[in-house]
Amino acid sequence: MNIPVTNALHETANGSAKILDGALAAQAVIHELSEKIAKYVNSGKRKPALTVVLVGDNPASEVYVKNKILTCKEIGIESQLRRYDKNASKEEILAGLHELNRDATIDGILVQLPLPAHLPTGEILDSIAPDKDVDGLHPYNLGLLFAGVPGLQPCTPKGIIALLHFYHIPIKGKNVVVIGRSNLVGKPVAGLLLQQDATVTICHSRTENLSAICRQADILVVAAGKQEMVGKDWVKPGACVVDVGIHRLKDNSNEGQSKSKAKIVGDVLFDEVKPIAGYITPVPGGVGKMTVAMLMVNTIFAYEQHIAM
Numbered sequence: 001m002n003i004p005v006t007n008a009l010h011e012t013a014n015g016s017a018k019i020l021d022g023a024l025a026a027q028a029v030i031h032e033l034s035e036k037i038a039k040y041v042n043s044g045k046r047k048p049a050l051t052v053v054l055v056g057d058n059p060a061s062e063v064y065v066k067n068k069i070l071t072c073k074e075i076g077i078e079s080q081l082r083r084y085d086k087n088a089s090k091e092e093i094l095a096g097l098h099e100l101n102r103d104a105t106i107d108g109i110l111v112q113l114p115l116p117a118h119l120p121t122g123e124i125l126d127s128i129a130p131d132k133d134v135d136g137l138h139p140y141n142l143g144l145l146f147a148g149v150p151g152l153q154p155c156t157p158k159g160i161i162a163l164l165h166f167y168h169i170p171i172k173g174k175n176v177v178v179i180g181r182s183n184l185v186g187k188p189v190a191g192l193l194l195q196q197d198a199t200v201t202i203c204h205s206r207t208e209n210l211s212a213i214c215r216q217a218d219i220l221v222v223a224a225g226k227q228e229m230v231g232k233d234w235v236k237p238g239a240c241v242v243d244v245g246i247h248r249l250k251d252n253s254n255e256g257q258s259k260s261k262a263k264i265v266g267d268v269l270f271d272e273v274k275p276i277a278g279y280i281t282p283v284p285g286g287v288g289k290m291t292v293a294m295l296m297v298n299t300i301f302a303y304e305q306h307i308a309m
């Protein structure tokens, strides 16, 4: 991968943060993967294959699934979308997953979240075979992550680390504050940062003096799911700010606008924080792009394990 050289962590470009462009970094990953897949296929191997399971008709999920399927097409992964009605039963979905687990031609299975409220998310995710769990959310794979053993790691945390590496942001020895402790983002990103020798503080909704803790951070990862919660008073000048949040704004002035074009903001007040941060991820165009790229990386990881069997 071609990694651009950036300024040191605490330098700012013209008094304004350098943008960590997730689209650019993701494209570099995608390009590398396309070449890798082409080599396998040219040597007579089957194509990698991913199945995405979508339950219901959540508009945001429709957009995410469409992006994932399009990216698969772009790089040569066979993809299949399995749709279930929003009232589908747990038994119906589990039966479908068991069938996919047994299918030797499928490398990766991804259940798009969130699931409708009547379905037990944990039980459904845990029923995916760990070797096909390309979202990296099975307890087995989360266990490998915290044991420091290579495996399928959750896509968003893995994407955050890849984005920091792409821009040569130093992690070793740095103070990193993570806001959020979910199994999807907060805990695994903290685990990965720890593996990179960062000193990590994990904050959550019960944390006291949150803004003061955040001001200590060389790298601030915000995954609270609270729209534009982090302002300039939370950020140390020159810090690297990684905004994981995604919030689709309702725009009453533009009622005819399609939902896929709705304005999207993050957990960070971008315009306020950008002038003082050293680096900042935009929303959209930051972490989200890396998440999809890491899904592709995980699918190829699973594929390589399967074709080696």
Ligand SMILES: NC(=O)c1ccc[n+]([C@@H]2O[C@H](COP(=O)([O-])OP(=O)(O)OC[C@H]3O[C@@H](n4cnc5c(N)ncnc54)[C@H](OP(=O)(O)O)[C@@H]3O)[C@@H](O)[C@H]2O)c1
Residues within 6 Å of the ligand: 156, 179, 180, 181, 182, 183, 184, 185, 186, 203, 204, 205, 206, 207, 210, 223, 224, 225, 226, 229, 244, 245, 246, 247, 287, 288, 289, 291
């Ligand atoms: N860019 C991407 O690809 C991507 C991928 C996944 C998620 N996301 C977005 O990232 C955000 C977080 O996702 P998630 O699944 O981790 O959310 P989540 O499961 O709702 O977890 C949110 C975490 O933030 C903490 N929190 C909430 N309000 C807080 C506050 N006021 N102060 C401090 N901590 C607070 C919660 O603390 P408690 O544990 O104490 O409740 C919880 O640990 C969402 O906006 C989501 O849409 C983006």
